[in-house]
Amino acid sequence: MxxxxxxxxxxxxxxxxxxxxxxxxxxxxxMNVKVEIIKATKKSNIIDPQLKDLANEIxxxxxxxGFKLAKKSEQKLTFGQTSxxxxxxxxxxxxxxxxxxxxxxxxxxxxxxxxxKVFHTILLLVDKGFVLIGGPLYEDGVLLLRVGAEFD
Amino acid sequence: MSTNCEKYESLFDVFIDxxxxxxxxxxxKKHLDKCTDCRQKLELLRVTNEMxxxxxxxxxxxxxxxxxxxxxxxxxxxxxxxxxxxxNKFFKxxxxxxxxxxxxxxxxxxxxxxxxxxxxxxxxxxxxxxSSTSGSTMVLKTAQSKIPLIMFFPDNEKEAG
Numbered sequence: 001m002x003x004x005x006x007x008x009x010x011x012x013x014x015x016x017x018x019x020x021x022x023x024x025x026x027x028x029x030x031m032n033v034k035v036e037i038i039k040a041t042k043k044s045n046i047i048d049p050q051l052k053d054l055a056n057e058i059x060x061x062x063x064x065x066g067f068k069l070a071k072k073s074e075q076k077l078t079f080g081q082t083s084x085x086x087x088x089x090x091x092x093x094x095x096x097x098x099x100x101x102x103x104x105x106x107x108x109x110x111x112x113x114x115x116x117k118v119f120h121t122i123l124l125l126v127d128k129g130f131v132l133i134g135g136p137l138y139e140d141g142v143l144l145l146r147v148g149a150e151f152d
Numbered sequence: 153m154s155t156n157c158e159k160y161e162s163l164f165d166v167f168i169d170x171x172x173x174x175x176x177x178x179x180x181k182k183h184l185d186k187c188t189d190c191r192q193k194l195e196l197l198r199v200t201n202e203m204x205x206x207x208x209x210x211x212x213x214x215x216x217x218x219x220x221x222x223x224x225x226x227x228x229x230x231x232x233x234x235x236x237x238x239x240n241k242f243f244k245x246x247x248x249x250x251x252x253x254x255x256x257x258x259x260x261x262x263x264x265x266x267x268x269x270x271x272x273x274x275x276x277x278x279x280x281x282x283s284s285t286s287g288s289t290m291v292l293k294t295a296q297s298k299i300p301l302i303m304f305f306p307d308n309e310k311e312a313g
Binding site (some may be wrong): 056057058059060061062103104106111113116117118119120121122123124125126127129130131132133134135136137149 | 275276277278279280281282283284285286287289292293294295296297299300301302303304305306
């Protein structure tokens with residue numbers, strides 16, 4: 001009988017913990033920014049095995065059939081820190097971590113062309129979430145950037 | 153027994169209780185001096201009367217009403233009280249254990265689970281602002297997960313395309 005009472009108490013304690021401690025209460029100090037540079041083309045049907053999930057997401061929106069991972073980069077950024085990734089000979093991707101707000105990390109993404117800013121966006125990234133940036137033409141397709149983050 | 157004796161016998165009670173009037177008392181005493189039967193009867197009546205008086209006095213002093221009621225109550229089978237009947241019906245451990253487990257699961261399913269799932273559904277990254285100095289931009293969403301997809305079309309490439 002005591003065991004049964006204890007098990008009921010445990011269930012209620014777990015419920016209270018679930019209720020009181022949602023996962024977004026945790027505090028983070030830095031962000032691991034993951035950038036994948038993907039070549040998307042209409043002239044190929046080859047999908048990189050690592051990008052199958054992405055292809056399923058994008059194919060109905062953009063009519064690209066081939067996806068190839070061209071470059072992968074991971075940077076740990078603390079508040080105010082900036083990192084640069086070379087996209088092509090004349091384009092640079094610039095990432096600046098602007099801090100956390102509630103359960104989201106604010107990331108400034110800029111594309112520089114010959115030291116001139118041609119594109120800028122502010123992303124509110126959730127932990128293990130990502131945003132896609134597409135458009136710059138590259139060879140016979142476009143470049144897609146998958147910008148994701150993991151919080152530390 | 154003479155008729156005269158019967159007449160005096162009727163006075164015995166009031167005589168014992170000292171409630172007899174003086175004239176009758178004198179007459180009765182005169183009769184008792186002469187009549188042995190009546191003397192014996194009066195004596196017997198007086199003794200009986202005293203015994204009964206003593207018995208009653210003893211009962212009154214030693215009677216514990218509460219104890220007597222408890223004895224009486226214990227001997228009576230009144231059946232379960234109203235509260236006992238409710239307790240027996242609803243507070244049986246065999247009923248409470250599964251009932252509490254069911255309640256806990258129900259609370260979890262009805263309140264916490266939607267909150268948790270709702271939080272996960274809300275956990276999608278978003279775009280706060282987007283702009284371009286040399287091209288146009290468009291924000292779309294992917295088909296399944298509704299992940300933001302920013303499309304950037306540089307002007308020089310449009311012209312070239």
